[in-house]
Amino acid sequence: MASAFSQAALFEAEAEKASARRHRLLSLPALIIIGIFGVLPLLIIVIYSFLAAAPYGGVQWQFSTDAYLNFLFQRDIFDDTLQFTPDFLIIYLRSFVFAVVTTVICLLLGFPTAYFMATRPPAQRNWWVLLITIPFWSNLLVRTLAIMFIIRDEGLINNALMALGVIEKPITMLYTNFAIQLGLLYSFLPFMVLPLYSSLEKLDFRLVEAAYDLYATRRQVLWRVIIPLSLPGIIAGCLLVFIPALGAYVTPLILGGGIHLMIGDLIAQQFGSGRNWPLGCAQALILMAAVLVALYFYVRNTSGKMRHG
Amino acid sequence: MPDHPGKSAIEVRGVRKVFGTGDAQVAALDTVSVSIRENEFFTLLGPSGCGKTTLLRLIAGFDFPSEGEILLYGQDIAPLPPFKRPVNTVFQSYALFPHMTVAENIGFGLEMLGKPKAEIKARVAEMLKLVKMEALSARRTSQISGGQQQRVALARALAPQPKVLLLDEPLSALDYKLRKEMQIELKRLQHQTGITFIFVTHDQEEALTMSDRIAVMSAGKILQVGTPWDIYDKPAERFVADFIGETNFLTAAITDIGNGKARATLKSGATIDATVAEGFQPKDNATVVVRPEHAKLTSGKGDLSGTIENIVYFGTDTHIHVQLDSGEAFTVRQQNTRSAGCGFERGDKVGVSIGNDAAQVLRD
Missing domain, CATH: 1.10.3720.10 (MetI-like)
Structure with missing residues (x-):
């Protein structure tokens, strides 16, 4: 009797896992779209924001926090000091x-x-x-x-x-x-x-x-x-x-x-x-x-x- | 408690309420007049669509009459908005505010009246005690049962001490046992507060057991106003007799009319005494009604004779359906005893004797 019960419980648990798998599958298309068009671009933006600007657009692969500094400050052309520009x-x-x-x-x-x-x-x-x-x-x-x-x-x-x-x-x-x-x-x-x-x-x-x-x-x-x-x-x-x-x-x-x-x-x-x-x-x-x-x-x-x- | 003993609290005068326009016009209330006494438990009884809720809504101020006046202690309140009338309502759906606690719900009316905080607090506590809900005052209204919501709705409507309390089928959502409890509770609250109650229901039993007086309504009109006893035993019209309780209708020739009495000669040839509604002059032929419990079956000759068609056992009593020789149907209700059956069997030839003062001539 006891083994029959545990057998049933096992089947139930299996069925539950299977249904959980199916539910995860249902969300897969949405996850793929969010991944490709949401998370990936955001990542690119984050990475680019820490790179240096190339003179004619685009980026140079070189770490820089200039972008964030430039948000609040301007680098003086002559003495290279940072000046607050609101x-x-x-x-x-x-x-x-x-x-x-x-x-x-x-x-x-x-x-x-x-x-x-x-x-x-x-x-x-x-x-x-x-x-x-x-x-x-x-x-x-x-x-x-x-x-x-x-x-x-x-x-x-x-x-x-x-x-x-x-x-x-x-x-x-x-x-x-x-x-x-x-x-x-x-x-x-x-x-x-x-x-x-x-x-x-x-x-x-x-x-x-x-x-x-x-x-x-x-x-x-x-x-x-x-x-x-x-x-x-x-x-x-x-x-x-x-x-x-x-x-x-x-x-x-x-x-x-x-x-x-x-x-x-x-x-x-x-x-x-x-x-x-x-x-x-x-x-x-x-x-x-x-x-x-x-x-x-x-x-x-x-x-x-x-x-x- | 009543400041004006015997005075009428609400006086409805020639009120009509028409919904819609042009050809689609429907008269929900067709020239209704009624006077509701102070400190009375008054019930508007009728089937759905009879206009009872419309009349209640006019008194509350949610709708305005197309014609007529509604007087509250002599002052016409018909044009006033609901918040200017010292009248509160217990809604069928309770309509408790879901974003407030039980205590906040009960205090809402007083708060809107601008009462001081201390007074509100004291009054809310008093109301919570009155409806036995002290323990749940901090709960949300979604966290309490239907019966408890009902009590809160009552307390909320009573808290501002209205001159008249309107109750729109407040017990219809409760199960049978709780409904019975709340019926008694409502009567107790009415006695304790001394407030005039106007109660709307389609449940005739509820109306009979709770009311001081009942107005029976049908198709936008009030057909009869009277005590439960009046309404049950002396129904003036076929609708009233039929709607309240079970009853037998017999065709009769009416003679010797006078002093509210008449002689009715039934189709069987027997002649019985019958009462006549005040001020009503019956024609030669009319319908008389006899309640099933006011007639008796005999194995010998009675006022009527017929054959038993069916016997239905109800626990407290037995209903015996008789096909009369005149072709009419007649039901007799017989009290049960523990020791024996009803003493008759299907197919028995029986007589029916009608008790003294059991018949009433209908107006129809």
Whole structure:
């Protein structure tokens, strides 16, 4: 009897191992893709960031921490001393401000939109989701160029305002910080609305009724019930907007006209006209590290709030 | 406890509620008027879709009437939002806040009213004690059982001391035994707090055992309002008689109407006394109802005669289904004893005698 039992247990353990093997096999294609296109390039970037720049682009196989030093300091041409130059840091800080402002405004615009969508009759909701995704149907570059045509000096807005006699001279909007900000907002708003919607759609609106019933005003219901319960969607939306906004490349390039740089443009420059690949790699890695640190504090802070209401 | 003895706490006057527009319009409530007394356990009873929950939602303020007034101690509250009404609700789904603890849930209403922290704390403690949940005050609502959630929902709604407590089928999610316990618990809480309870249910037994008065609803209308005894023994309409308990319907010729009484001549030729609802003038032909437990089977001649079709044993009693010679069906409920069977067998020719004051003339 005992041996029969242990035999059965052995078979079971075997079967479990086999099923575990099968499950690992299932993840193999994804792992291969991540390995080739994710881990490998990252490794190359890390290695390149510690090499010296070749004069006409590319790298020289020679260990160097110049790329990281160059991020904050400039080597004096004459006496070879390091001098603090905050130029890159300022671009990083500006990008950070752009990304934060984009995230906050997207949240302020996206939350009411998502709430509106989530409170439509179920049959209508999918149509609203479809409408929100319309921008994805065309290329981001084309859409950004369209913004250019709307806000440039002879663009739609200026022409309309001048025709109406509101202004005499066109307001310069293109190639300003305002243009970059507008472009970022436009590009990333759907990424805020969709996770917020999926979170609010799951919200039990009987809880909202219960709060109203217990003397909560509309504002109190929002702060005490709706927002805490849709926090997962708020976190997801903020991450999906903040991270890509921080590294945005096309939008600031076109709408900022290459004058007001953001991190993405700065990094791209190192591989183009800057001809300093190690510096570009270092800048990319510093951005990654900054995002990781910011994420850590953000998630720790918000999930703590979720737990304690 | 009642400050205005005998006064009505809630007065619903000519309330209509229409959902939808144009051709798709549906009247969920069709000109309903009812007065609910202070400190009363009042039940809205009816099948699903009869409008009972709609009426409750109008009183709570989640919906607004298309027509009519709802008075709370004489003041029209129909246009007020829920947070301006001193009325609280216990929801069918409990609707406890999942991101708050038991104590935070109970204190929520007081907090929203801007009460001082010390007062909230004391009141929450009092409420926890009232519903016997002191030990679990720091738990999340997802970490307690259905019956405990029910208690928290009650405590949360009672904590702000509402003038009226609304209960929307609060016991329907509980299993039979727990439901029985909570029925008693609810009655105790109502006595202890002295708050007017308006209770919605589709369970006739629950309504009969708990209520001071019941309003039976169907298709957006209130058909009859009365004590459980009134509703059960003197149903005014076929729907009420049929919905509550089991009953027998007999066609009869009505004569000698007066003083709430009449003589009913049944198809068998026998004539019995029957009661008539106040203010109702029956036609010559009407339906009378007799409850199964108010009739007796005899082996000799009774008011009715027929053949036993089926005998069903129920433990406490036995239901004997008789096919009457007139073609109508009639059920008699007979109390069981330990010593013997019911004394009849299928196919027996029997008489049915109807007790004094057992028949009621229906309005239909």
